[in-house]
Amino acid sequence: MSLARDSAAIFEKTAGPALLFLKRWMANPLVMGSITPSSASLARVIARNVRREEDEAVVEFGGGTGSVTRALLESGVPASRLFSVEIDPELAAYLRREVPGVTVLEGDARRIREMLPNPFVGKVGTVIVGIPMVLLPSEAQQSIVDEIFSIMPKGRRFLALTYAIGAPLKYEALGLNAKRVGFTPANIPPASVWAFWKR
Ligand SMILES: C[S@@+](CC[C@H](N)C(=O)[O-])C[C@H]1O[C@@H](n2cnc3c(N)ncnc32)[C@H](O)[C@@H]1O
Numbered sequence: 001m002s003l004a005r006d007s008a009a010i011f012e013k014t015a016g017p018a019l020l021f022l023k024r025w026m027a028n029p030l031v032m033g034s035i036t037p038s039s040a041s042l043a044r045v046i047a048r049n050v051r052r053e054e055d056e057a058v059v060e061f062g063g064g065t066g067s068v069t070r071a072l073l074e075s076g077v078p079a080s081r082l083f084s085v086e087i088d089p090e091l092a093a094y095l096r097r098e099v100p101g102v103t104v105l106e107g108d109a110r111r112i113r114e115m116l117p118n119p120f121v122g123k124v125g126t127v128i129v130g131i132p133m134v135l136l137p138s139e140a141q142q143s144i145v146d147e148i149f150s151i152m153p154k155g156r157r158f159l160a161l162t163y164a165i166g167a168p169l170k171y172e173a174l175g176l177n178a179k180r181v182g183f184t185p186a187n188i189p190p191a192s193v194w195a196f197w198k199r
Pocket residue numbers: 031032033034036037038061062063064065066067068085086087088091107108109110130131132
């Protein structure tokens with residue numbers, strides 16, 4: 001009995017997030033943008049590139065099943081200063097259960113300035129964009145970029161992950177500089193992390 005229960009718990013812990021991710025992808029492929037969650041390796045590359053002063057927060061767009069969220073916690077970002085924005089109600093509920101202490105903001109990341117608690121507006125060290133920006137029209141990309149810079153102090157950068165060879169944004173048209181800051185082959189598919197900042 002208890003062996004069966006233990007096995008079910010182990011299966012739930014390992015395969016659960018991937019199955020939930022796949023289910024939400026089947027329901028809404030364009031919003032999910034990927035069939036599998038980021039690997040631990042990709043999540044660590046992202047976490048390594050996060051910059052934050054001690055009193056600053058980190059905001060993640062598109063929490064999914066929490067792979068990046070967990071890596072951020074492991075890298076030392078305090079849960080009390082970590083905000084994960086997720087548009088899918090089932091994933092938002094999952095994140096609240098699985099990463100307690102982290103503030104899950106259920107809704108559209110395009111409204112981050114309105115959703116983020118006031119004391120943190122202007123106090124965000126890094127924004128991590130996990131939503132499929134590449135699929136959005138350029139006006140939508142521009143409004144997201146404007147929202148991002150409205151919650152960070154001047155001179156900061158945001159990070160975005162991509163499976164493409166080049167940058168995930170037409171950064172010059174958006175008035176940005178860009179640099180590829182990391183890559184991992186240990187992800188399905190292999191992925192890069194880019195940093196973007198205002199020109
Ligand atoms: C490619 S998945 C990334 C999930 C997770 N960060 C990871 O790396 O495994 C994209 C996530 O962004 C969410 N998403 C897409 N558009 C969004 C939006 N406008 N606002 C908030 N979340 C969004 C999707 O529901 C999905 O969970």
